[in-house]
Amino acid sequence: MVKHRYPSKQELQRLAAMSITQLQQEAAAGNSAAAVMLGKRIALERNFVEGQVILREQMLSGNMFAFYAISESFREAQDRNLVxxxxxxxxxxxxxxxxAADEIAKMRLSSAEISAADTRALQLYPGFAEDQVPDPRPR
Structure with a gap:
């Protein structure tokens, strides 16, 4: 969990209670979970594209937690995009x-939506996985 930068439940609750300014300070101090939370909050509350940039930077650095946050930002945005x-x-x-497969199942997408999401994931893969080798999440 630590290797993939997933925060503990307590850390997640602590970060969720922070303002954007506080998250910026934590992120600037090197807290990658705070950077992810910051990106998601900015995407949903201020500027979607600006938040996406922060989240993509975290994903490119190997932060698996950021993949969940960017997914949530698309699903919770004003113009939702479930695929x-x-x-x-x-x-x-x-x-x-x-x-992550369990989270997709919870979305209850149609088979056409799942197919479209899989196709899109394969398009995204080269941009995010250049040097990354699949490394299973601990059970």
Whole structure:
């Protein structure tokens, strides 16, 4: 969990209670979970594209937690995009996070939506997995 930068439940609760300014300070101090939370909050509350940039930077650095946050940002945005959200979870799965498949199942997508998400995940894969070798999430 630590290797893939997933925060503990307590850390997640602590970060969720912070303001954007506090998250910026934590992220600047090197807290990658805070950077992910910051990206998601900015995407949903201020500027979707700006938040996505932060989340993509975290994903490119190997932060698997960021794949969940970017998925949530697509699913919770004003202009929801469930297929794109599922694609980022599928990408997390391809990179070794077996629990991401469970999250996709919870979305209750149609077979056409799942197919579209899988196709999109394969399009995204080269951009996020250059040097990453799938590394299973601990059970």
């Amino acid at each position: 794109e959200g599922a694609a980022y979870l599928r990408l997390a799965y391809i990179l070794g996070d077996r629990k």
